[in-house]
Amino acid sequence: MDGHGVYEAIVGRKVTILLICAAAVFVFFILDLMTGASMMAPGEVLHAVIFPGQTDDGTVAIVWSIRLPVAIMAVAVGLALGMAGAEMQTILDNPLADPYTLGVSTAAAFGAGLFMVLGIGITAAGQYAVPINAFVFACLSCTIIYLIARAKSADRNKIILSGIAMLFLFQSFVSLIQYMGTAQQQSSLLFWMFGSLQRATWTNVPIVVVAVAAVGILFAANGWKLTSLKLGDSKAMSLGVNVSNLRRQVLIGVSILTAVAVSFTGTIGFVGLVGPHMARMLVGDDQRFFLPLSAIMGAMLLSLSSTLSKVVSPGLIFPIGIITSFIGVPFFMMLILRKKGAVY
Numbered sequence: 561m562d563g564h565g566v567y568e569a570i571v572g573r574k575v576t577i578l579l580i581c582a583a584a585v586f587v588f589f590i591l592d593l594m595t596g597a598s599m600m601a602p603g604e605v606l607h608a609v610i611f612p613g614q615t616d617d618g619t620v621a622i623v624w625s626i627r628l629p630v631a632i633m634a635v636a637v638g639l640a641l642g643m644a645g646a647e648m649q650t651i652l653d654n655p656l657a658d659p660y661t662l663g664v665s666t667a668a669a670f671g672a673g674l675f676m677v678l679g680i681g682i683t684a685a686g687q688y689a690v691p692i693n694a695f696v697f698a699c700l701s702c703t704i705i706y707l708i709a710r711a712k713s714a715d716r717n718k719i720i721l722s723g724i725a726m727l728f729l730f731q732s733f734v735s736l737i738q739y740m741g742t743a744q745q746q747s748s749l750l751f752w753m754f755g756s757l758q759r760a761t762w763t764n765v766p767i768v769v770v771a772v773a774a775v776g777i778l779f780a781a782n783g784w785k786l787t788s789l790k791l792g793d794s795k796a797m798s799l800g801v802n803v804s805n806l807r808r809q810v811l812i813g814v815s816i817l818t819a820v821a822v823s824f825t826g827t828i829g830f831v832g833l834v835g836p837h838m839a840r841m842l843v844g845d846d847q848r849f850f851l852p853l854s855a856i857m858g859a860m861l862l863s864l865s866s867t868l869s870k871v872v873s874p875g876l877i878f879p880i881g882i883i884t885s886f887i888g889v890p891f892f893m894m895l896i897l898r899k900k901g902a903v904y
Contacts, residue, residue, distance in 0.1 A: 574849045577842050581856045585635065588863035592631040593623060595870045633760035634866040634880075635859045636768040637825055638835070640817040642858020643772070645832025646839065646851055647779055648814055650786050651807045652716045656892075658832035659818035662705055663726030664698045665829070668822040670733045671697030673749040677741045690752075691764070695823035701726045702815030710808065719811065755828040755881025757866055764824045771820040775813040776855070782806060783847035790845050828881050830888020831858050837891070861887065 593605045600608075600619070608615045608623040644659040652661075659665070672694040708722045734753075738746050779786070785806055788796040793803050821828070835858035836850075843849040865883040872878050 574843045574846075578849065578853055578856065581853060581860060585856055585859045585863060588860055588867060589631055589635060591867045592634060592863055593627050595867050596622070596627060597874075598622065629760040629762055629765050630757045630866065631863070632765050633757050633768065633825065634863045636765065636772055637757070637821045637828065638831060638859035638862030639776075639855040640768065640772050640821045640858070641828065641831040641862070642835035642839075642855040643776060643779060643851060644814040644817040644821075645858070646836040646854035647786065647810045648832070649836055650789055650845075650847075651810045652720050653789070654716070654720060655837070656833070657720060658830070658836075659814060660827075660829060660832065661720055661727070662723035662815065662818065663701050663728075663730055664815060664818040665822050665827045666727055666730040666734060667701035668694040668698040668819065669749070669753050669827060670730045670737070671695070672752050672826075673734055673737045673741075673745075676745050676748050676752075677737045691759075691823040695819050697730075698819035698822060699815065701730065702812070702819065706808065706811060706815070716807070719807070751879065752826045753881070754879030755826040755884070756877075757825055757869075757880050758877060759824055759826075768820055768824060771816055775817050776851075778809065778813050779847075779851055782809065783851065786810070786851075787845065787847045826879075826881065828862070828884055830884050830892065831861050834888050834891045835861055 590602055590605060593609070594600045594602060600623075604619065605623060608619050609628070612620045612624060641659060645657075648657045648659060648661065649655060654661075672690045674697075675690050675693045705719065705722045705726060708718065734749075738749060741749065785796070785801045788799050788801050789803070789806075796803050818832075836854040838857045839850055839853035843853050861884065862880070865880055865887065869878040869880050869883050872883075
């Protein structure tokens with residue numbers, strides 16, 4: 561087989577992996593719709609989704625009003641965190657980086673907790689005020705990091721260290737408002753920080769979907785430039801890539817994805833770390849395959865976690881952040897034990 565044949569075989573294998581994983585996401589999506597307080601058959605679920613007018617009102621209400629927004633949110637947030645983690649690891653050249661390295665999740669937790677402690681989060685308007693304030697503080701954290709990166713020529717080490725600084729800063733703020741809040745407020749904030757997909761509605765799901773689509777197009781448009789970063793900054797610049805500008809653009813995109821996700825679901829860890837590593841092991845670092853597969857892996861992990869959160873204990877929905885931690889921590893420890901030398 562000549563070189564062209566070998567290349568076509570490699571590309572074909574990677575495309576096949578993408579298609580198989582995408583099919584797996586669809587299977588987990590259907591399982592998510594099937595599971596709950598009342599179990600449903602796959603045919604019953606598909607019929608309710610495709611032909612709601614020909615299905616009984618009770619089934620339609622359960623599928624369309626309760627389960628479908630949650631299932632779509634699981635896929636959308638998984639896509640967002642998977643893409644964000646993949647590009648963070650790319651621009652920082654750090655295999656242990658994920659969106660939460662920027663401290664975005666803790667900043668969002670502080671924003672949400674601030675409104676809860678002020679009593680706004682328990683009012684009718686609070687259901688909108690809490691995610692909006694969480695988004696504002698998440699973006700504030702991202703803006704500070706961006707300004708530091710801009711002042712220091714977007715050096716990757718300074719970006720990640722700035723993110724760690726934001727992480728500890730907002731974590732201290734969260735601890736402060738927990739200390740100052742009442743028992744009810746502390747409980748509400750703790751549950752928000754666990755992460756939950758049950759806040760998904762037909763109002764906030766489209767916001768996440770639009771953000772994923774817009775930022776995904778931005779990342780895809782810079783695919784070959786991001787792939788060139790694996791050669792090193794100097795070689796990427798010799799190919800005509802403005803490395804500093806590229807890092808800033810990707811950092812903004814990652815910030816938007818993470819901020820939108822955590823604003824509506826709370827803190828969900830490890831998806832942005834585990835998904836890209838699984839993708840890298842299967843298709844390598846070529847952004848044409850690495851980016852979409854990282855997104856798909858994130859969606860697969862979160863959709864599976866959503867299903868498990870409902871079947872671990874019948875009648876009780878576990879916070880999704882706990883499930884993803886159970887999956888992510890062993891993988892994280894494996895990465896540490898396998899890694900030799902520094903992480904940079």
